[in-house]
Amino acid sequence: MNLQKFTFIPNLRMIKPGSMLVQRPRRNRKSAVIREMVAENNVGVQDLIFPLFIIEGENQKTPIQSMPGIYRYSLDLLLEEIAECVELGIQAFAPFPNISENLKDKYASESYREDSLYLHAIRTIKAQFADICLITDVAMDPYSSAGHDGIVEDGKILNDETLEILGKMALAQAEAGADIIAPSDMMDGRVGHIRRELDDAGYTEVSIMAYTAKYASAFYGPFRDALDSAPKFGDKKTYQMNPANGSEAILEAQLDFEEGADFLMVKPALPYLDVIKSLKETFPLPIAAYNVSGEYAMVKAAAMQGWLNGESAMLETLLSIKRAGADVILTYFAKEFAELQKKNQR
Ligand code: PBG
Numbered sequence: 001m002n003l004q005k006f007t008f009i010p011n012l013r014m015i016k017p018g019s020m021l022v023q024r025p026r027r028n029r030k031s032a033v034i035r036e037m038v039a040e041n042n043v044g045v046q047d048l049i050f051p052l053f054i055i056e057g058e059n060q061k062t063p064i065q066s067m068p069g070i071y072r073y074s075l076d077l078l079l080e081e082i083a084e085c086v087e088l089g090i091q092a093f094a095p096f097p098n099i100s101e102n103l104k105d106k107y108a109s110e111s112y113r114e115d116s117l118y119l120h121a122i123r124t125i126k127a128q129f130a131d132i133c134l135i136t137d138v139a140m141d142p143y144s145s146a147g148h149d150g151i152v153e154d155g156k157i158l159n160d161e162t163l164e165i166l167g168k169m170a171l172a173q174a175e176a177g178a179d180i181i182a183p184s185d186m187m188d189g190r191v192g193h194i195r196r197e198l199d200d201a202g203y204t205e206v207s208i209m210a211y212t213a214k215y216a217s218a219f220y221g222p223f224r225d226a227l228d229s230a231p232k233f234g235d236k237k238t239y240q241m242n243p244a245n246g247s248e249a250i251l252e253a254q255l256d257f258e259e260g261a262d263f264l265m266v267k268p269a270l271p272y273l274d275v276i277k278s279l280k281e282t283f284p285l286p287i288a289a290y291n292v293s294g295e296y297a298m299v300k301a302a303a304m305q306g307w308l309n310g311e312s313a314m315l316e317t318l319l320s321i322k323r324a325g326a327d328v329i330l331t332y333f334a335k336e337f338a339e340l341q342k343k344n345q346r
Contacts, residue, residue: 043318045089045341047327049135049288050334052095053226054078054121066222067293068300070332072098075121079128088338092133094182094330095121098227099142107151108143108165112172119176126177135209135330136178138169138194139185147231149185149239157238162187167197174203180262182209186239192259209263209288210256213249213275216240219268219294226293249275253283261285263328268292270317273324280325289326291317296332311340 028038053072055062060074073081082093097118103110110116122136140162141149150157151165162185170181181198183190191210198206216237224230241248253264264283266276267290280287299317303310314333321329331337 041319041323043315043322043329043337045334045338046091047322047329048090048318048334048337049092049094049133049328049330050085050090051330051332052078052081052093053098054095054117055098056100056117064222064226066225066297067332068297068304069336070226070296072226075117075124078121079125082125082129082132085335085338086129086132088335088342090334090338091131092135092328093125094135094137095125096137096223096227097121097142101228104143104145106145108140108169111140111143111165112168114172119172122173122176122178133179134177135180135182136173136176138166138173138181138183138190140165140169141185141229141231142227144229146233147229149236150187155234159187159189163190163193166190167193170194171197171201171203174198174201174206178206180207180209182211182265184211184214184267186211186214186236186241188255189259191256191261195260207262208260209265210261211267211290212253212256212261212264213272213279214240214265214267215243215272217243217268217271217292217294219271219292222293222297243271246275246278249279250282253279257283257285263288265290265330266326268295269321269324269326269329270295273320276321276324276326286327287325288328288330289321289324291321291329291331291333293332315340 029035055072055074057074058076061077062072064070064072099110122134126134139149141147146152148157150159150162166183166185173181181194183194191208194208216235256264263286264279265288266272266279269289269291276287276289299310299313302308303313314336318329318331318333318337
């Protein structure tokens, strides 16, 4: 890390307050035009990826209690929602499936069944919106009867056996038309395994956005409500990272880099801005940050109480993630941000 030394300018100490200050940083803040001209960072709609929740059925749009403004959509309505977002300038989407309980099993076999809700949705979305970027989720938890990201045997999560399932899932998603495969499971070696599976099948152009530094976080609660995917026992601490650790993120990033990742992701974003910054400074790959469900819920909840200005808090949140070094941000604020930007352009 570059720690710049503080330089002491001795003669300024002698100056009477207000008389002869040479440096007055406030001059660069005196008007909106200048403030914008000298802004070091900004957020644009092209930086954002919008996560979406898919459910079975037709004409279904169900609210998620803990995520005001975010819904689960059946495919027909999801296509309309995507069309609206595209109109607003959003070009990248990360769909997640809500799988009915009776389709879940120990091996998440629904995750690579050709006509599954998710794979069918990917095919349909891609057929209708050829130009958008679809980032698909590889992880067992939405399809796992245990609600875990790996195969569970005697209460333990098996690593290498899980890789086989993740490989099949990734391949099925590539076949369905995914542009970027995003493994969110945190098994060791999964990026390399998925890369090999994709390459062997000829999908050398399908990218991998690795959930590189994914922490065992309390901020995923609302997402698990949305998918009904909370673990049925225990927690995810034997595979997701300990919030106490920063250097370990470098190790995870080094491995993902060597195994062929195209993007490195940090998740959640706000409590881990330092990790975003250190990965950005260390690796020559685009850095993604996941502004997760709980971060969204906090802002929304406070705004609904009138405890803070939701719009300003949203903008400041996204900007801080960019300033830390993120190139792209997965955020539930994407549509609201795009709407606000459009409104301000008029
Ligand atoms: C699971 C997954 C989670 C999220 C994305 N993929 C939750 C978890 O690990 O339990 C969380 C996203 C969010 O909170 O917005 N593979």
